[in-house]
Amino acid sequence: MNHEKDQAFHEAAREALDKQESQLTPEVKRALYQARVDALQKRNQDKDSTRLWGWSLQKSLYPTGLAMAAILTMVLWLPDTGSEIVPDSTSTQFSAETLDMLSAEEDLSFYEDLEFINWLATQPEQG
Amino acid sequence: MQSLDQFLAEVEGRAFQIARIATGCDQDALDIVQESMISLVTSYSDKCESNWKPLFYRILQNRITDFHRRKTLTGKIFAWIGLKKADEEDIDLLEQIADPNADMPELALSKDRFSDALIHALEQLPARQQQTFLLRIWEGLSVKETAEAMQCGEGSVKTHLSRATQTLRAHLEPHYFSGDHHES
Structure with a gap:
């Protein structure tokens, strides 16, 4: 019973409120229409500005990106072509000699003398 | 598919009435409805259209709550400094209850x-x-x-x-x- 009364009351309230809404003054209706148009325009403006920002960003980023890519390519590519690894005969020779010395069983003093012997061999004969 | 324009056209009258009943002022109600519309279209227009109505009324409720908070705060400030707002001078608060x-x-x-x-x-x-x-x-x-x-x-x-x-x-x-x- 109470539920039915509530429902009947709600129905009457709904009807009364609808009636009030339908009686809005032209000024209010106009203001609401304007508010709606302004809101939708604002969204379009925001979209446009986002698109413009994105476009200008792309416009400035593309050349910068291309330049960066070119520089990076040069940096990565030039060492390969410009400074090819040339075997350093002295250093490899030294390394081989050092390896020989370390692995050999002779006394280290022999190698110290060997340096002197080599030097002596290069001296022109005198007398 | 319903456009946002159609949706707003459908709800604007009711939203205005709800805000007017809450604020008791046409201009405040219009401001609240406009702010709610702007907030919906700028932040939530990409949401599924079945969510628009609850979202819109949630925004409207928040705006109404903000309005009441501001009003309460203003009232307290005026009461604290011992002044009444010009438009409240001749209103007997007891009559409003x-x-x-x-x-x-x-x-x-x-x-x-x-x-x-x-x-x-x-x-x-x-x-x-x-x-x-x-x-x-x-x-x-x-x-x-x-x-x-x-x-x-x-x-x-x-x-x-x-x-x-x-x-x-x-x-x-x-x-x-x-x-x-x-x-x-």
Whole structure:
């Protein structure tokens, strides 16, 4: 019973409120229409500005990106072509000699003398 | 598929009425509706259109709550410095409090009077009850949607609605049921 009364009351309230809404003054209706148009325009403006920002960003980023890519390519590519690894005969020779010395069983003093012997061999004969 | 323009055109009248009942001022209500529209279209227009209505009313509720907070704060500041706002000078606050036992003789006269009395009675309700009643009964949101819009539990929605209905019926029913209208 109470539920039915509530429902009947709600129905009457709904009807009364609808009636009030339908009686809005032209000024209010106009203001609401304007508010709606302004809101939708604002969204379009925001979209446009986002698109413009994105476009200008792309416009400035593309050349910068291309330049960066070119520089990076040069940096990565030039060492390969410009400074090819040339075997350093002295250093490899030294390394081989050092390896020989370390692995050999002779006394280290022999190698110290060997340096002197080599030097002596290069001296022109005198007398 | 419904466009955002169509959606806003559908809800703007009701939103205005809800805001007007909550604020008691046409201009404040228009500002609140416009701010709510802008917020919806700029932040939530990409959401599924079935979410627009609860989202829009949630924004509207937040704006109304902000309005009341600002009003309360302004009132406190004016009270603190011992001043009244110019537009409140001649208003007797006691006159603004609804008397639940008072008769509303105009209610029995016509449907128009019933509408006016209903609006008046709604304005006297506590804000949460008022908004719950309008969203559930007039706007037709479900309990869940109303709870989302008001950011409260579904149980609170049912309680607010029940209390709002009781209070409004207590004010309006004698005229409503004995009057020459309704009872459909």
